[in-house]
Amino acid sequence: MPIRTLPHLDQLSPDAWDALLPEPQPFLRHAFLSALEDSGSVGGRSGWQASHRLLCAADGTPLAALPAYVKAHSYGEYVFDMGWADACHRAGIAYYPKLLGAVPFSPVTGARLLGDQHACAQLLDELVAELPAQGLSSLHINFTEAQADALLDGREGWLQRIGCQYHWFNRGYRDFQDFLDAFTSRKRKQVRKECDQVAGHGIEFRWQQGGELDELEWDFVYACYANTYHQRGRAPYLTRAFFSLLAERMPEAIRVVTARQGSRPVAMAFSLVDGETFYGRYWGCLGDFDRLHFETCFYQGLELAIGAGLQRFDAGAQGEHKLIRGFEPVITRSWHYLLHPGLRAAVAAFLEEETAGVLAYAEEARSLLPYRQGGD
Structure with a gap:
């Protein structure tokens, strides 16, 4: 053949x-x-x-x-x-x-x-x-x-x-608080402290599916994504056009959370989903906000995954900091x-x-x- x-x-x-x-x-x-x-x-x-x-x-x-x-x-x-x-x-x-x-x-x-x-x-x-x-x-x-x-x-x-790698598994959690209740007291307080620090900056979050973003919003997503690479002195792998094409071809699989300080977007996390798994992919921030990375990339995604009944959160390669936030080897x-x-x-x-x-x-x-x- x-x-x-x-x-x-x-x-x-x-x-x-x-x-x-x-x-x-x-x-x-x-x-x-x-x-x-x-x-x-x-x-x-x-x-x-x-x-x-x-x-x-x-x-x-x-x-x-x-x-x-x-x-x-x-x-x-x-x-x-x-x-x-x-x-x-x-x-x-x-x-x-x-x-x-x-x-x-x-x-x-x-x-x-x-x-x-x-x-x-x-x-x-x-x-x-x-x-x-x-x-x-x-x-x-x-x-x-x-x-x-x-x-x-x-x-x-x-x-x-x-x-x-480090993945999170849904063990029947009712909500994010139920998930945190499975932590030791000290680790649970640490997560709550991180969430409170982000809230103290006046940060709020907005979730959108792929078909709900306009081109200006995709410009912001790409600027954040590219900035993560530029801060390390590297060129981004993906082009700006990739995000628009993907939003056109498979919008139902895309999830984007935007962190906003008032009316100003300051950070985002781009993820994909299927019927069982939440895939955290790209993150970026155009400011300097302590602990915002953890809230945007992990805690927001965990809340969405639990609410949607997804069974797994694949957070990608590397990052031992994921362990103390409930992601297992x-x-x-x-x-x-x-x-x-x-x-x-x-x-x-x-x-x-x-x-x-x-x-x-x-x-x-x-x-x-x-x-x-x-x-x-």
């Missing part, structure tokens, strides 16, 4: 792509991935060249797919392999270009191998076989879910890498096929040691959670 390479997702209809998805997660939808391409957030000089792979039946019907990109660097992936690339450079081994199965700039676990599992297995084998002829050093698949893990586990040549997985046998052996040895460290860290992190253990 032939493999097609799509340098742009608009070469396949939204219905045909979305029919392969096993779940309604917004990041996998044609609307999200095509908005990245059409807005110039990927492609061009970004170092992300769309190269989606389809395994098709003889009549051209897609049976399996991998959302994929040829990468000229390792930025925006959140599975950090720069050290592997540096080692290759010192040894005179070409690490780039590489092929990456992922959602750009989105460290969110979800389906990556889409469609029939037998066809997905064939697609994997074909992609590995094609790497040398295509001048690619490796194939990487980031933030996989259980079905892909089962398919890749034990497959010859594939190396598993784990990481740790969760293990993430990625998979790596490296053509160079010496590099593969070195990385395998590194991963064995790293895995033990990550698992130990995740266990230790649980001791920092704020929840009561049988008493207050």
